[in-house]
Amino acid sequence: QSALTQPRSVSGSPGQSVTISCTGTSSDVGGYNYVSWYQQYPGKAPTLMIFDVTKRPSGVPDRFSGSKSGNTASLTISGLQPEDEADYYCYSYAGTHNLFGGGTKLTVL
Amino acid sequence: EVQLVVSGSGPGQPGGSLRLSCVASGFTFKNYWMFWVRQAPGEGLVWVSGINTSGTGTNYADSVKGRFTISRDNDKSTVYLQMNSLRAEDSALYYCVKSMRPFDSVGPSDYWGQGTLVTVSS
Numbered sequence: 001q002s003a004l005t006q007p008r009s010v011s012g013s014p015g016q017s018v019t020i021s022c023t024g025t026s027s028d029v030g031g032y033n034y035v036s037w038y039q040q041y042p043g044k045a046p047t048l049m050i051f052d053v054t055k056r057p058s059g060v061p062d063r064f065s066g067s068k069s070g071n072t073a074s075l076t077i078s079g080l081q082p083e084d085e086a087d088y089y090c091y092s093y094a095g096t097h098n099l100f101g102g103g104t105k106l107t108v109l
Numbered sequence: 110e111v112q113l114v115v116s117g118s119g120p121g122q123p124g125g126s127l128r129l130s131c132v133a134s135g136f137t138f139k140n141y142w143m144f145w146v147r148q149a150p151g152e153g154l155v156w157v158s159g160i161n162t163s164g165t166g167t168n169y170a171d172s173v174k175g176r177f178t179i180s181r182d183n184d185k186s187t188v189y190l191q192m193n194s195l196r197a198e199d200s201a202l203y204y205c206v207k208s209m210r211p212f213d214s215v216g217p218s219d220y221w222g223q224g225t226l227v228t229v230s231s
């Protein structure tokens with residue numbers, strides 16, 4: 001049960017786009033369309049941003065989008081805003097259990 | 110309003126036991142899978158365990174299998190995590206988490222409790 005692989009950090013300037021990758025295997029990310037993404041601010045509980053690979057909960061800006069190709073899922077944030085600076089975690093069903101990625105710290109320059 | 114209120118935090122000794130409780134309100138508890146997720150200080154999120162709606166089906170991360178037991182009491186709208194044979198690496202903030210869709214174990218979670226800190230130290 002290894003964690004899904006995410007880059008430790010990404011950065012971008014306001015208005016730019018960034019993409020965070022989440023790499024797993026055919027037993028988790030690649031095997032099911034049940035990838036979610038969470039945003040977490042320091043000292044706060046995570047908030048759901050994307051579910052079922054591409055869907056956005058109500059209230060999440062459409063600047064956030066998700067996709068998947070093979071064993072790698074991606075979260076793209078377009079039109080970066082200062083409030084997007086946070087940690088982001090991917091999450092996937094893996095058959096008998098669920099898995100998180102190691103987390104990516106997004107810095108808005 | 111959905112609320113998940115966790116109690117039972119505290120210090121634990123290596124090899125000892127602790128039990129966490131999570132009291133839910135604001136939704137039909139018996140229709141939702143519930144999960145425990147933990148986060149060590151400065152570290153990432155780690156899925157720990159999940160339980161089905163009736164309490165008859167459970168799953169665990171390898172790191173806690175055989176030591177932790179998840180259970181629920183639908184009459185009390187409460188989910189528990191019994192933690193035995195504690196190790197220093199079990200020290201973390203433990204979140205109680207609700208599945209977003211009824212009867213769904215595979216999808217996302219939409220509500221997280223406030224988290225309760227477990228510290229395992231001699």
